Structures are given as structure tokens and as C-alpha cells.
Amino acid sequence: MEIQLWREILAPYQLAVDEMMVKFKHLQDEYRIAGTYCPINKVEGRVKRISSILEKLQKKNFTIEDVEEKIEDIAGIRIICQFVEDIDVVVNLIRKRKDMEVKTEKDYITNIKPSGYRSYHLIVLYSVETINGTKTLPVEIQVRTLAMDFWATIEHSLQYKYRYNMPDVIRERLNNAAKAVISLDNEMSSIRNEIMDVQNSYQLKSSIVGEILNTIQNLYKVANKREIIKIQDEFYNVYMQSDINALERFSKELDIIAEGYRAQAIQ
Ligand code: 0O2
Numbered sequence: 001m002e003i004q005l006w007r008e009i010l011a012p013y014q015l016a017v018d019e020m021m022v023k024f025k026h027l028q029d030e031y032r033i034a035g036t037y038c039p040i041n042k043v044e045g046r047v048k049r050i051s052s053i054l055e056k057l058q059k060k061n062f063t064i065e066d067v068e069e070k071i072e073d074i075a076g077i078r079i080i081c082q083f084v085e086d087i088d089v090v091v092n093l094i095r096k097r098k099d100m101e102v103k104t105e106k107d108y109i110t111n112i113k114p115s116g117y118r119s120y121h122l123i124v125l126y127s128v129e130t131i132n133g134t135k136t137l138p139v140e141i142q143v144r145t146l147a148m149d150f151w152a153t154i155e156h157s158l159q160y161k162y163r164y165n166m167p168d169v170i171r172e173r174l175n176n177a178a179k180a181v182i183s184l185d186n187e188m189s190s191i192r193n194e195i196m197d198v199q200n201s202y203q204l205k206s207s208i209v210g211e212i213l214n215t216i217q218n219l220y221k222v223a224n225k226r227e228i229i230k231i232q233d234e235f236y237n238v239y240m241q242s243d244i245n246a247l248e249r250f251s252k253e254l255d256i257i258a259e260g261y262r263a264q265a266i267q
Contacts, residue, residue: 001064006050009068012135013075015128017045020077020100020139027093035204037196039086039093041146044078072103072123073140080149083192084109084185087120087143094141100124103138109148116178117152119144147181147188201244208247209239215254222261231257 024043031038048056053071057063062070081087087109095102106121120143127136144152155174158166188195212235219228231254238250 010047010050010074012128012130013047013137013139015130016075016126016137016139017047017077019128020075020126021045023099024077024079032203032207035200035207037200037203039081039089040079041082041086042080044080046076048074048076072138075126075137075139077139077141078149079141079143081143081145082195083189084145085189085192087145090143091120091122094122094124100126100139112178115155116175117155118148118178118181119152145185145188147184151177151181205244205247208244208251212247212251212254215251215258219258219261223257 021043024040028038028040028043031040048071053067053074056071057066060070067074079090081090091105094100101124103123103125105123109118109120112118122141122143123138124141125136126139127134129135151174154177158170158174162170216228216231216235219231223231235250235254238246
């Protein structure tokens with residue numbers, strides 16, 4: 001197939017990946033703004049390389065005409081979570097969305113692959129608008145933990161290096177590493193609540209501090225300098241106390257001061 005034709009075929013898949021990346025990253029922003037724990041740690045996306053598509057066609061005995069109909073992972077999104085529990089949360093978020101329809105699901109976390117591979121896979125149907133009209137495409141979404149991702153990345157590179165002749169000793173080491181990943185994920189799950197508490201309060205603190213600094217910056221335009229310096233000193237004192245309640249109280253008091261200036265401006 002000519003390279004130009006490949007480009008035309010792959011362009012809508014790239015659009016699907018770009019749009020979905022924006023949407024999943026926006027979910028992360030929503031959690032951050034709400035000051036709550038985000039089940040999504042990282043979002044990655046890619047369009048499969050032409051060489052990998054050709055390799056897959058060959059492996060599955062498909063012809064080049066089958067590309068669009070039978071290869072369902074040309075567009076791929078990977079969502080990396082911190083904890084195994086987050087995977088269910090993310091999968092449910094995907095199932096509930098109106099802009100993508102789940103076609104199939106594969107649970108390689110309950111049903112670990114013989115290689116030791118673990119991940120939750122969904123094929124979703126996603127529509128993009130192109131110059132030729134609406135195009136509905138399959139997109140593969142892989143949801144996995146950081147630890148599962150680490151293992152899969154290493155194993156994928158070794159698969160590439162050894163093709164289909166991976167030495168037994170390497171395979172055995174990878175199997176051991178896969179077991180270690182399961183126990184690491186379990187261990188992390190057992191302290192999940194503690195880690196989430198720390199991350200939540202860090203998130204809350206940084207959003208309150210962000211609001212306070214923003215208000216102080218706005219006050220610079222309207223309040224007198226001496227008052228601003230006094231407010232800043234008070235802020236540093238409260239900040240140094242490392243007390244989230246005191247920070248929240250200070251933020252509310254500052255809002256009242258800022259409101260006062262706004263009221264003055266209207267008169
Ligand atoms: P790439 O380069 O990541 O795109 P299969 O029948 O197993 O060949 P199928 O039916 O398309 O593949 O679906 P499956 O089993 O759900 O696998 C799809 C993708 O999951 C793979 O894409 C890999 O990304 C990942 N995957 C599946 N099994 C393994 C594994 O044992 N190790 C690693 N590291 N990744 C795996 P591609 O096209 O194989 O590769």
C-alpha cells in the first residue's frame with residue numbers, strides 16, 4: 001500500500017487518540033480541582049506503527065484489506081493507575097461514558113496471560129469527525145497499575161529482542177518478576193488508604209495555597225501596599241504552622257477582605 005494511503009487511513013485514528021487523551025487528562029484535572037484522589041496517574045496514547053500493523057496482519061493471517069475491519073488496536077490509549085482498585089474505578093468511568101461504546105472487555109488481571117502479562121483491556125467504539133464525515137473507529141484502552149506497566153514495558157522490549165525465541169532463563173526471570181509485581185501491588189493496596197489520605201491532603205493544601213496567592217495577587221491592584229505586606233506576613237505565619245484548617249480559615253478571611261474591595265470598586 002502506498003504511504004499516502006496509509007496516512008489517509010491512519011489520520012482518523014490519530015484524531016481519536018488525540019481527542020481521547022484530552023478527555024482522560026481532563027478527568028485528572030477535574031479530580032484535582034475537586035481536591036479529591038484521582039484514580040488516573042498517567043495517560044498515554046499512540047497510533048500503531050505501520051510496521052507493527054503489517055506484522056500483526058501477518059501473524060493473524062489477515063490481508064491488507066482487513067486492516068480497518070480486523071485490527072482493533074490501531075488506536076491505543078493506556079491509562080496507568082497507582083493501585084489495582086483504581087482500575088475498576090477507571091473501567092466503570094469508561095463504561096458510563098456516552099462518547100464511547102464498550103465493544104469488548106478482556107480481564108487479564110483475573111485471567112493472567114501465560115507470559116505473566118496483566119492489564120484490563122477494553123475495545124471501545126469512538127466517533128471522529130473528518131472531511132469525509134463521521135467515522136466510528138475501534139480504540140483499545142489498556143488499564144493497568146504502574147507496577148504492571150513497568151513489567152509489560154520490559155517484557156515487550158525483551159519480546160522484541162528475542163522475537164519468538166526467548167531463552168528459558170529470561171522467561172523464568174520474567175515469571176518471577178511477574179509474581180513480584182503481584183505481591184507489590186497487593187502490598188501497596190494494603191496501605192492504599194494511608195497513601196490516599198496523604199495525597200488528598202497535599203492536593204487540598206496546594207489548591208488552598210493557590211487560591212490564596214491568586215487573591216493576594218489581585219489585591220495588589222486595589223489594596224494599599226502596607227496592608228498587602230501585612231497580609232503576606234500573616235500568610236507565611238499560617239503556612240508555616242502546617243495546619244490545613246488554619247489555612248482554610250485564612251483563605252476565607254482573605255476572601256472577605258477581597259470582597260470588601262470589590263464592593264468599594266462598585267460604589
Ligand atoms: P503492541 O506493540 O503493544 O501494539 P494476540 O492475539 O494476543 O496477539 P490481540 O488479540 O490483539 O493479541 O489482543 P490482546 O491479547 O488483548 O493484546 C493486545 C495488546 O496487549 C498487545 O498488542 C500488547 O500491547 C498487549 N499485550 C498482550 N499480551 C502481552 C504480553 O504477553 N506482554 C506484553 N508486554 N504485552 C502484551 P500488540 O499488538 O501485541 O503489541
